[in-house]
Amino acid sequence: MNIEKIHYDPNDLPYEVIRIHEKKPIKAWVKGVALEAAALQQLINLASMPFIHKHIAVMPDAHMGKGTTVGTVIPTFKAIIPAAVGVDLGCGMIAMATTLKANDLPDNLRSLRTAIENAVPVGKGFWRDDLAGSHPAAKPINQAWSTLSDRWDVIAAKHPKVDDGNYSRNRLQLGTLGSGNHFIEILLDGGDNVWLMLHSGSRGVGNRIGTYFIELARKEMTRNQINLPDKDLAYLSEGADYFDDYLYAVQWAQDYAYLNRQVMMGQVIEALKRTGELPEFEAQLQVINCHHNYVTQESHFGETVWVTRKGAVRAQEGDWGIIPGSMGVGSYIVRGKGNRESFNSCSHGAGRTMSRSQAKKVISLDRHAADTAHVECRKDEGILDESPGAYKPLDAVMAAQADLVEIVHKLRPLVCVKG
């Protein structure tokens, strides 16, 4: 990297501005949090793309990703970079406030955790029960799939490789959590109200759609002899082959993810009610369901553009958002301030400080147990890559985006279920 070309604006702004000759500016809400050199290099590569509209906005949880950094807002004019949108299309959060209070919960939370684990398949894979039978999850899953199946047929007819004989699996993965940083939690707000929250996306089918079009975009670059600083910056242009098909498929996957979160939340609520350990309750006092990995069309600085939020949440003025911390740390319910320089966005979490492999080496079981002592959750070796120590301090991340969102609730986790 040619460091001489980097210039931080001297202005007293809440974000840093990185200007490089003949590249679009990078505006980074990273004051008080570390931005690794490899992430900065990825941002500089991205800033050289000619169709970036105005500038790139970097959220305080930014870290290295595939093609470009996670925690980044990429406004583009008449083009989309499929690898920037990623493979977990429509990944995001849902949260619900319930009528339960802290003292309605049993002393031992293990049974609630077990009930959730039994109600929502976690980790890789799909439902193995016969959902056509009397299984309690069958009806909502079939209902959700009925709103998706026609459009899926359109995608599969034009791009049979996306289908690959997995039609039934797509339905059977609705209502399943996945793995990695996906989780289900029971939490408390400052008024001792119980909240339910979960993080998940479009599972195998979204991955397949993303991967397929990333490869098509690469082939387009080769065919048109376009050289890029990183092959994962391959893009599809409006009017060119595959652009409309990509948008159609991505929108479908985003809808799949949104419904997946709704369906799972229903499974969690029903499972908690069936335990018999809780008084009667309502669970939809307030529902927030937001993507943090998606592309959509919006108007910014007088132009209609594509906005890719790769690990970022829309924060238009008044928008409700969810910013989760890692296991045990807690999460924030926020409202957007409509900061136009961020393209109305905020961070999607705390952001990793180390890779999964490094976390498994560096973080001990004892440290994980201490950091999650107050949470009913996994404490085994397989979860160390998700331990709080592998993530940036969430409070510093929130402080760095005080001009993007207002904090409404800080939620403290009691139970955390992970794949």
Place this chain on the structure above:
DNA sequence: ATGTAC
């Protein structure tokens, strides 16, 4: 993040 291949 995912499913499959190595």
